[in-house]
Amino acid sequence: MSNANRDVWVFVEQRDGRAAEVSFELLSKGRKLADQLGGSLKALLLGHELGEAVRQAFHYGSDEVLLVEHPELRDYRTLPYSRVVGGLIAKQQPRIVLFGATFIGRDLAPRVASFTRSGLTADCTDLQIGDADYLRREYKDLLLQVRPAFGGNIIATIITPEAPVQMATVREGVMELVPQATPRGETVTRIPYEPTASDNLVTVVERHREERRNKVKSAPIVVAGGYGMGSKKNFALLHQLAQLIGGEVAGTRAAVDAGFITPDRQVGQTGLTVRPKLYIACGISGAIQHRAGMQESTRIIAINSDADAPIFDVCHYGIVGDAAAVIPLLIDGYRERLR
Amino acid sequence: MSCNSIVLVKQVPDTANISGQVMRPDGTINRAKLPAVFNPEDKVALELALQLKDRYGGKVTALTMGPPKASDLLRECLSMGADEVCLVSDRKFAGADTLATSYVLSRAIAKLGPFDLVFAGRQAIDGDTAQVGPQTAEKLDLPQITYAEQILELRDGVITVKRRIDDGYEVLRAPLPLLLTVIADAALPRPPRAKRLMACKHVRSLPELERMVDANSLLYIDTLVDEYVQQGRFIRTLTVDDLEVEAERCGLAGSPTKVKKVDSVVLTGGNHQRVPATREGLGQLVEELMNDRVFG
Ligand SMILES: Cc1cc2nc3c(=O)[nH]c(=O)nc-3n(C[C@H](O)[C@H](O)[C@H](O)COP(=O)(O)OP(=O)(O)OC[C@H]3O[C@@H](n4cnc5c(N)ncnc54)[C@H](O)[C@@H]3O)c2cc1C
Numbered sequence: 001m002s003n004a005n006r007d008v009w010v011f012v013e014q015r016d017g018r019a020a021e022v023s024f025e026l027l028s029k030g031r032k033l034a035d036q037l038g039g040s041l042k043a044l045l046l047g048h049e050l051g052e053a054v055r056q057a058f059h060y061g062s063d064e065v066l067l068v069e070h071p072e073l074r075d076y077r078t079l080p081y082s083r084v085v086g087g088l089i090a091k092q093q094p095r096i097v098l099f100g101a102t103f104i105g106r107d108l109a110p111r112v113a114s115f116t117r118s119g120l121t122a123d124c125t126d127l128q129i130g131d132a133d134y135l136r137r138e139y140k141d142l143l144l145q146v147r148p149a150f151g152g153n154i155i156a157t158i159i160t161p162e163a164p165v166q167m168a169t170v171r172e173g174v175m176e177l178v179p180q181a182t183p184r185g186e187t188v189t190r191i192p193y194e195p196t197a198s199d200n201l202v203t204v205v206e207r208h209r210e211e212r213r214n215k216v217k218s219a220p221i222v223v224a225g226g227y228g229m230g231s232k233k234n235f236a237l238l239h240q241l242a243q244l245i246g247g248e249v250a251g252t253r254a255a256v257d258a259g260f261i262t263p264d265r266q267v268g269q270t271g272l273t274v275r276p277k278l279y280i281a282c283g284i285s286g287a288i289q290h291r292a293g294m295q296e297s298t299r300i301i302a303i304n305s306d307a308d309a310p311i312f313d314v315c316h317y318g319i320v321g322d323a324a325a326v327i328p329l330l331i332d333g334y335r336e337r338l339r
Numbered sequence: 340m341s342c343n344s345i346v347l348v349k350q351v352p353d354t355a356n357i358s359g360q361v362m363r364p365d366g367t368i369n370r371a372k373l374p375a376v377f378n379p380e381d382k383v384a385l386e387l388a389l390q391l392k393d394r395y396g397g398k399v400t401a402l403t404m405g406p407p408k409a410s411d412l413l414r415e416c417l418s419m420g421a422d423e424v425c426l427v428s429d430r431k432f433a434g435a436d437t438l439a440t441s442y443v444l445s446r447a448i449a450k451l452g453p454f455d456l457v458f459a460g461r462q463a464i465d466g467d468t469a470q471v472g473p474q475t476a477e478k479l480d481l482p483q484i485t486y487a488e489q490i491l492e493l494r495d496g497v498i499t500v501k502r503r504i505d506d507g508y509e510v511l512r513a514p515l516p517l518l519l520t521v522i523a524d525a526a527l528p529r530p531p532r533a534k535r536l537m538a539c540k541h542v543r544s545l546p547e548l549e550r551m552v553d554a555n556s557l558l559y560i561d562t563l564v565d566e567y568v569q570q571g572r573f574i575r576t577l578t579v580d581d582l583e584v585e586a587e588r589c590g591l592a593g594s595p596t597k598v599k600k601v602d603s604v605v606l607t608g609g610n611h612q613r614v615p616a617t618r619e620g621l622g623q624l625v626e627e628l629m630n631d632r633v634f635g
Binding site: 315 | 352354436437438441465466467468469470471472473474476477478482483484485486499503504505506507508509510511512513514594595596597598599600601602603604606611612613614615616617618620621622624625626628629633634
């Protein structure tokens, strides 16, 4: 299947009319992909009263904004959004569509991919344009979707050679934010929304939003614990250290699964991506899915009882020892020097 | 009102327990050595379906697509209280990505149904994609509620569900039928019941009976299946011939995503400073970081 269209679309998600940070990150990446393909970058925006979001979409590199504004689209709802987005993609066949791997993106993208029968790769850690051979056929300018694979230190490159539309989701914080000095485009294409009965099958009875819960993403210091911390009680040491040095506590998926820490503080491919000044990894083996979320930290301290743990290959300071014994010494050392 | 549910379940490698045996010397994982487990959120989904049944009546069916080995998972579903189980298994279904998987699952659901509710776990721990639920819903033209945390009410064919969103929660209301994907917090799966556990030990799927026939020339598959069906010990098994599917939409052939290549990551290694785990060593580290204004 070939697709003459070389356009890159980014689904720009919004809450209360404010576009999500991850959408700007995707536009920044989409800009580069579109330049490489020689196509245009289009931001797809659904909602109501989106003036500011539209302006920002241009600021982050869009050539064009596809705008579907209607009071009934003010808040994200699966059925109308997936019908509109799926319909537009099926009709216009962009070469690439990117979604944030958020609660909204992960609800919407698979439904749209199913409708358009497109390939969809979740939680990519890198996206590139490149040629590929597959089953002795050559394909030009494919989207190379890079993601850690289950199984040791393995990175898989996924392609969707035969699908006209290539889709991927990316977590917040993975792609770099690149604002343009001057807005690229100014074309706003308005697309009418015509409600259907089935759009309103699911109704919202109540919606409750809290303040953004944790500051792990923006913290200058992150103290992270893994399964090797052994218990929730030992995890308290991490909280103590973090509080003392002005950091936030985070963890691995194994620590989340063990109930040592809440899922919203998971760092890694399927959690948060952080780039703090200092990352302290305690009792963390350093699996590739975890490293994907922290290896760009300015400095990394690793504490692990196993001298061969892979985390030592990405750290700047390595301490071989029992984390439950080392952390109190760090705390003491810090207190002494504060005086 | 009674409520008939079907629950999508998957057997996954236990990524949480990767032991020494499993790691190859080159740092890759030997999948064959990994224990296979009930995908945790699928188990929660089954629990929710069983709770609904306890409250409102109806029937719970568990459905999996997988290799013959996945029969283990279905026995576990029976021991927890599922009324019926079904294995979808065929070489032609192997190598499926989420799109091909949801296609085959949706055809199987259509064949086994109708159902009031389709349950699935939010995601499977071997891929974390969270795609199969919504894709199955789309293929069946059903509305979906993802990240379901609690079923608040079921009345007159209308369900009210509390679901998680990234900055809080929503309460949604929808008419049945509907597909729900369920998060880990939604329920605590019940342990298997001893009596049921014993009973389902001897339940077998078609590929398992076929293997018995292969090993014993005195057995005939048709009579063996008949026997197991009559004794209520047969796991219904659907192959490509039992489903109305287009072959080119199944398995590897029906999967648009392909693995182009797999790189092992070569870690730079050894480039770091070793800090002794002593009071002095750590004190010096703290001092260095304070001097560099990393903290302090
Ligand atoms: C699809 C998918 C997505 C994933 N996404 C993520 C993700 O986003 N984030 C993530 O973190 N993981 C993720 N994982 C899981 C990942 O592969 C690893 O399983 C996980 O990161 C391991 O966590 P851990 O290092 O805490 O535990 P382990 O690998 O069990 O490591 C524990 C470490 O603690 C050390 N230790 C033990 N006792 C002590 C002690 N007393 N003192 C000091 N050290 C000690 C051990 O030597 C070991 O190195 C994902 C996996 C899959 C399949």
